[in-house]
Amino acid sequence: MGFEKFGFISFSSQTKVAKFVDYLQDGKIYGTKCKECGRLQFPPRAHCNRCLSSKYEWEELSGDCTLITFTKVEASPAAFKEQSPYVIGLAEFVEGPKVFAWMDKSISEGEVTIGMKLKLKSSKLPNGNLSYTLFRTETEHD
């Protein structure tokens, strides 16, 4: 699938890492791992940030992460008005890299605290595009 299928609104379509979207379609979150120096990257990159090598392989991430910071966007850009307000979260995966994504609307404003445990999951959007969203982690009961 093309990269134009990523996100509520996509602004770019051409990239070497478009396979990421295929993985999202399969319900999986993947990063790229450099074969030269071992660095794991998310979002995926075709050039290693540490050594610039383009010899990489795809590696699945657990999705488990911790919230570093967030904001609730009340005054959104015109194109996002229907989705507004939305909470953008920045979280750190247990594997190390970070992710910038919407928090699921099922998480109430009062619940959101820095340090809370979350799970990043692939999500399908009403317009047929694919994305990923930060969800509450499942409790032991579920």
Added chain:
Amino acid sequence: MRVGIVGVGQTPFGKLSDSSSRELVADAFREALSDAGLARKDISTLIVCSGSQYDRQRSPAGIMAEYVGLNPTPTLHVEAACASSGVGVRVGWSMIQAGLHDTVAVVGFQKMTELDAAEIQDVMSRSGDVMWESPFGPTMPAYYAMHARAHMKRYGTTEEQFALVSVKNHKYGATNPLAMFKKEITVEDVLKSRVVASPLKLLDCCANADGAACVIMAGEKFARKTTDNPVWIAGLGLASSPMSLTGRSEFASFECSVHAVKQAYKMAKVTARDLDVAEVHDSFTSAEIIDYEDLGFCRKGMGGKLIQDEQTSIGGRIPVNVDGGLLAKGHPVGATGASHIISIVKQLRNQAGPNQVPKANVGLAHNIGGIGMYAVCTVLRAT
């Protein structure tokens, strides 16, 4: 060889719906020439600085050089978001130091109120990583709000402390004839204003504006011939941070500011304690508090206390943004860097009027570009 600023000029900042960007540039340039007592034939290079895509003119240096009658004079465009004209001054300084040019005019401008709101919002929602962040509709306030929250969490900074920044800057903006907002406000006004991106509210945020600001620089020999009171560029700094938030490791600080100011202080052989006055990047109230810490005005986490103790007002330890800052002046992106520098120049020339810091001799101008991927610092001295 020292490089001095010999002439400055600036338009009012605001919604200037009767003016095009080229007209704003011409006003600022003409005023700077007159201030320096120079003619256009004395200008060896025109450096045009602006953020991208806020209006429809492509390759703006081309039209600006033509409109002010500077063909075939060399001209080029410098872009570093809100740090554009601060970086333009760095480029001009380098050209003079290299002996390539004698006098350089740096003019920053922005026309932000011509395109309709939806178009401008679309442009600004693409201020970060267009592949991985823009699909989530982040706004400029959203990025700064995330940093504000991290600062509140780590240090206990409060929304009231953020509000004090807006109150201070609006108070000083009220006596700046060029400022967009000339009305004083209260902490309650800020706290009651509508949430834009939590915890930042409308009055925590600067406003888009139109405007232009011009700085004319020259090498020491020419500077001393031209004017009795050149203001010397003593230190420069420029640094980058990852544009995307996932690339950063710090959210209660703008690391590029820390690197840039270190370079500038080292080059100028000063520390934060030697500064008499400063202009820092206050695109948002929380940014100014973080700037205090990043620039060494106080220890990490003590920014809220610094403003609460009124140490950044005139009479305090380090007066900051006493021209109104971005919060009261408005923020025409490309013009802001030059405007900050101009305010310091006026302070050091003892021409700052009602907001003059007595005996100001050393000043700092600091800008962050965009969502924190560039920081530029300039240390200026009168003697």
